[in-house]
Amino acid sequence: MAKIFTRKTINVSDNVYAESIKNVCEVFGAVIEPHKCGVQVPNNVDYMVWCPDSNNNEWSNIIDKNRETIYEYYKNDERKRTKHVNEWIKCPKLKRITFLKENNNGFCFVGIFKINVKKSQLSNMCVWELVESSYKLPTNIATNNLYIP
Numbered sequence: 001m002a003k004i005f006t007r008k009t010i011n012v013s014d015n016v017y018a019e020s021i022k023n024v025c026e027v028f029g030a031v032i033e034p035h036k037c038g039v040q041v042p043n044n045v046d047y048m049v050w051c052p053d054s055n056n057n058e059w060s061n062i063i064d065k066n067r068e069t070i071y072e073y074y075k076n077d078e079r080k081r082t083k084h085v086n087e088w089i090k091c092p093k094l095k096r097i098t099f100l101k102e103n104n105n106g107f108c109f110v111g112i113f114k115i116n117v118k119k120s121q122l123s124n125m126c127v128w129e130l131v132e133s134s135y136k137l138p139t140n141i142a143t144n145n146l147y148i149p
Helices: 021-027 078-088 117-123
Strands: 009-011 038-040 047-050 059-063 069-074 095-101 107-115 126-132 134-136
Touching: 021 107, 069 078, 078 117, 078 126, 095 126, 117 126
Parallel strands: 047 095
Antiparallel strands: 009 134, 038 047, 059 069, 069 126, 095 107, 107 126
16 A cells, blocks of 8 residues: 655655656646656756656667666657757756656656766767755645655
8 A cells, every 4th residue: 555755855765656747747846748758847947857658659768777877769760869869968967857657656756867968979869877866855845646655
């Protein structure tokens, strides 16, 4: 039976998850557009909320076995893939608060990731590396959309 997460800091070791992208974004006071998986955190230009799905038909979102690197790329069109990589390497300071969906158990907090520009350019895929394992949640937002097992 899942319990509502009540702490003010989320940590990877807590296995915090949400049932939907919309629920994740609400925790951060962000509003997500339909069919999108990421959005800027309001009033914080250095962070965005990102909710990739490892079973997406168009995008590959693979986390390595150490859970420290996510490889993201467009699967079906090399031009779109290159364009996507080139857009993100222009934002090397942006951090992604990441909730990854790996199965049907919702979107689990896996950490804060930043793009590795050099590795992304060399591989023609976005290579996101773990930079923080925890995040202090906004104080004015309810966390009743987050759960722990």
